[in-house]
Amino acid sequence: MATARQYMILQHMKNSIYASRIGSGSKQKVPASWLSVLAGRPQPGKVAGCNGLAPLTTDYAATWTRRSYTRKAEVRPHQSFVVSHETVKAKATDKKRKLYTEVRDDTDMEQLTVQWENGQVQEYPYIWLRDNCRCEECFHQSAFSRSVSFPQLDVDIRPSQFRLSYDRQKIELQWEDGHNSSYDATWLYKYRFDQSSPDLTLDPKLHYWAAELQDTIKEYDLDELTKSDECLYDWILQMKIVGMALVKAGSTSEGQVIRIGNRVSFLRCTDYGYTSHVKAKYQDAVNIAFTNKIFPMHVDLVFLGRPPGANIIHCIEQAKGEGGENWFVDGFNMAEELRREDPEAFDILTNTELEFFDIGNDFYGKFHQRSRHPTISLDSRGRPDHINVSDHGRDPMLRIPARKIQPFYKALKAFSNKLYDPKNIFSYKLKEGDIMTFDNRRVIHGRRAFETTTSSSRHLETGYLEWDELDSRLRVLHKQLGYHNL
Numbered sequence: 001m002a003t004a005r006q007y008m009i010l011q012h013m014k015n016s017i018y019a020s021r022i023g024s025g026s027k028q029k030v031p032a033s034w035l036s037v038l039a040g041r042p043q044p045g046k047v048a049g050c051n052g053l054a055p056l057t058t059d060y061a062a063t064w065t066r067r068s069y070t071r072k073a074e075v076r077p078h079q080s081f082v083v084s085h086e087t088v089k090a091k092a093t094d095k096k097r098k099l100y101t102e103v104r105d106d107t108d109m110e111q112l113t114v115q116w117e118n119g120q121v122q123e124y125p126y127i128w129l130r131d132n133c134r135c136e137e138c139f140h141q142s143a144f145s146r147s148v149s150f151p152q153l154d155v156d157i158r159p160s161q162f163r164l165s166y167d168r169q170k171i172e173l174q175w176e177d178g179h180n181s182s183y184d185a186t187w188l189y190k191y192r193f194d195q196s197s198p199d200l201t202l203d204p205k206l207h208y209w210a211a212e213l214q215d216t217i218k219e220y221d222l223d224e225l226t227k228s229d230e231c232l233y234d235w236i237l238q239m240k241i242v243g244m245a246l247v248k249a250g251s252t253s254e255g256q257v258i259r260i261g262n263r264v265s266f267l268r269c270t271d272y273g274y275t276s277h278v279k280a281k282y283q284d285a286v287n288i289a290f291t292n293k294i295f296p297m298h299v300d301l302v303f304l305g306r307p308p309g310a311n312i313i314h315c316i317e318q319a320k321g322e323g324g325e326n327w328f329v330d331g332f333n334m335a336e337e338l339r340r341e342d343p344e345a346f347d348i349l350t351n352t353e354l355e356f357f358d359i360g361n362d363f364y365g366k367f368h369q370r371s372r373h374p375t376i377s378l379d380s381r382g383r384p385d386h387i388n389v390s391d392h393g394r395d396p397m398l399r400i401p402a403r404k405i406q407p408f409y410k411a412l413k414a415f416s417n418k419l420y421d422p423k424n425i426f427s428y429k430l431k432e433g434d435i436m437t438f439d440n441r442r443v444i445h446g447r448r449a450f451e452t453t454t455s456s457s458r459h460l461e462t463g464y465l466e467w468d469e470l471d472s473r474l475r476v477l478h479k480q481l482g483y484h485n486l
């Protein structure tokens, strides 16, 4: 391994050093940071190595650009933290590799500053670079996982040298302890901390809707969904962005819900089994769903600590007479509307925990489920994350001071008024063979009362998928279909 070039420091200016290269006699002005890593604080008369110029192996050489590094380049455009549906596939065609244009070592800041050819600049603290070394010693290549444990990490680690490859695709660092790390320009570009591109599944730009979904809801054919990966990808993306999609099964035989579940991964099992049959019964119904009465607006199984992610409802038989329409409301849209119109009510509903319960006896015997959720739960960025509404499973227990009870009910009423306002409701009477699929943590649904007669009943088969599995399938398909750039 070659040693770094040696320089005699002649004069130390504000941000640069006038130095003489030992062995060649040439004199040049270089940024102070080039020399400081090996020499500590440079002083005239001191000999220093140049960390930015010395090739360590024949594969690498200095390609450091000599133009001055302007702080203006660090002014960054505002970057949205959401990814829109329209841009997902458009980005897929942009497969160009990234190249570095500049790399600078800011020893005082304990970071490396990198610029790419698109002008973007990013600082990378040494500790993060060392922690995320992708060499075979630090990262298990086939397990895709870090193989160095945290106690081995020196949080004050510094590089002793670095260099840029000829093709400007790699930076290689040699650390003080002799370990070598290499960072690919395209790989490093992905990890720009708070400037990173939004994530496909974690940062979607949602499309909010109201009653107009009646005309715009997207339809899919179940046979195509089963055969075509593009169709499956599109359906999951639709579920993610809009929160709802209609699948035409073309069949009224049982088992269609399981077909969808197996196509994604597997269904979520509950106390009611892998799928549940919702049939109108005249007597002895164990759940209000099994009657022909109005089913108030709710999300399913909110009495669980982790209610199901997505709902799949297959219509096997529909009531022939009046009624039986399903109502769907975009809960996130309503939550945001409430935040704008009545911030106090919004605040109460995001901070007051309710208790929900379900007591029954079904597929796996007796059960007693109980959980706590606020009506609107927010994620760490303050965005609506889960809606928890269920009048039939709402417990009398409210663990708040009595003086806060009336304001809570007023807040819940303000939210509820939106859920029953026809202008917000997508009303749809399922046709036999239809499968309605929707995000159970976002879409609040209910059912209009209907008539049953001795010759006409109503039969739905329902099941659940989890967002972990839907997101996972979306990610796998995204790569499989060649959409590599998110």
Ligand SMILES: [Fe+2]
Pocket (backbone or CB within 6 Å): 298, 299, 300, 445
């Ligand atoms: Fe339901």
Ligand SMILES: [Zn+2]
Pocket (backbone or CB within 6 Å): 133, 134, 135, 136, 137, 138, 139, 179, 180, 181
């Ligand atoms: Zn390593």
